[in-house]
Amino acid sequence: MEIAPAVNGRSVQGGAHGRPRGSMPGWWVVLRRAALGLAGHGWPVIRGTYFDGVSWRGRPDAVGLCPVDEDWATAPAASSTQIGQWWDTAPYSVLLGCGRGVDCIELPGLAASRPTVAALLRAGLSPPVMLTPEGRLALFVRTPESGSAPFLVSASVRSAGAWVAAPPTGEASGHRAGDAGRRYRWAPGCSPGELSRRPDWVLPELAAVAEVITATVSTFTWNDP
Numbered sequence: 001m002e003i004a005p006a007v008n009g010r011s012v013q014g015g016a017h018g019r020p021r022g023s024m025p026g027w028w029v030v031l032r033r034a035a036l037g038l039a040g041h042g043w044p045v046i047r048g049t050y051f052d053g054v055s056w057r058g059r060p061d062a063v064g065l066c067p068v069d070e071d072w073a074t075a076p077a078a079s080s081t082q083i084g085q086w087w088d089t090a091p092y093s094v095l096l097g098c099g100r101g102v103d104c105i106e107l108p109g110l111a112a113s114r115p116t117v118a119a120l121l122r123a124g125l126s127p128p129v130m131l132t133p134e135g136r137l138a139l140f141v142r143t144p145e146s147g148s149a150p151f152l153v154s155a156s157v158r159s160a161g162a163w164v165a166a167p168p169t170g171e172a173s174g175h176r177a178g179d180a181g182r183r184y185r186w187a188p189g190c191s192p193g194e195l196s197r198r199p200d201w202v203l204p205e206l207a208a209v210a211e212v213i214t215a216t217v218s219t220f221t222w223n224d225p
Contacts (some may be wrong), residue, residue, distance in 0.1 A: 032087035047091030099160025129190035133182035
């Protein structure tokens with residue numbers, strides 16, 4: 001088992017490279033930049049296991065995509081400095097810990113999701129929209145200040161205790177960010193970075209987005225592609 005030097009008191013297990021930043025492959029740089037970009041928006045970035053072409057790395061028991069740190073749900077939010085040090089060490093997948101300012105709503109198949117996105121825009125709500133490798137849409141929303149996440153028959157809400165992958169992480173079969181394989185990606189014009197350039201943009205509240213989803217689903221039948 002490989003053990004990398006400790007980073008801010010927490011050891012990095014498995015696949016420690018420690019490359020100088022200038023010698024990182026382009027896909028590694030993209031992962032690091034994405035993690036730092038999300039952290040810059042105050043999003044709860046956590047590091048995930050990654051596939052090196054042969055096996056999953058990042059923790060000794062890794063068999064797929066998952067958080068590297070077992071205490072990810074309770075540990076203090078990582079600073080930009082810590083995140084930079086993590087991704088200097090290894091090309092971790094980019095994950096988000098839900099329930100810490102940001103939650104995620106995963107909608108059914110792409111075709112059925114379009115009316116919901118259109119309804120959200122008409123309501124003046126512009127959540128960041130992610131396309132998953134399975135052909136679904138995921139909307140990012142603000143975690144409620146109090147109370148539990150609403151139950152939605154037509155969608156899956158991920159909040160406290162759950163994590164989600166974020167672009168440009170590859171799917172669970174192990175594609176790297178630079179590979180041609182399927183990966184998580186932002187819908188055009190719908191990344192946090194693009195949306196935040198709007199002077200009046202704020203991350204929509206979970207309750208407001210859930211209300212639009214509930215109203216929209218009653219007007220048509222959901223059919224996954």
